[in-house]
Amino acid sequence: MISYFLDFFLVAACVIGITAVNGVVTNGIGEKWFGGKRHSHIFDQSKRIQSGWSQVGGNKKR
Template sequence: MRQYFIDYMIVSGLIIGITAFMGVIAASIGERIFGGSKRKEHVNESKHIQSGWNLVGGKNKTIS
């Protein structure tokens, strides 16, 4: 009976993991195929908003 529960946990973990991984893959493929020229729109907008911000915390901060 214990082996049944172990198998059940392994299979349920694989199903949940594969489902989550497939979602990430589908989103990235869809973005590449259907994204067109707006593929980096959110990244560019975030960089634009953060362009004047001060770096805080830590020492030897470098801008990359």
């Protein structure tokens, strides 16, 4: 019975690990191939638009 649970946890860990690695690799490939050349332009424009916004939430240290 112990070997069943050991096998179950090993397979579960492998499935979760492979899924996590697959997601990271796929995201990296997608950003490189389909991210376009204007990624930094979009990021800079977003930062410029949000520059005057006030922070919301959290605890302010006084």
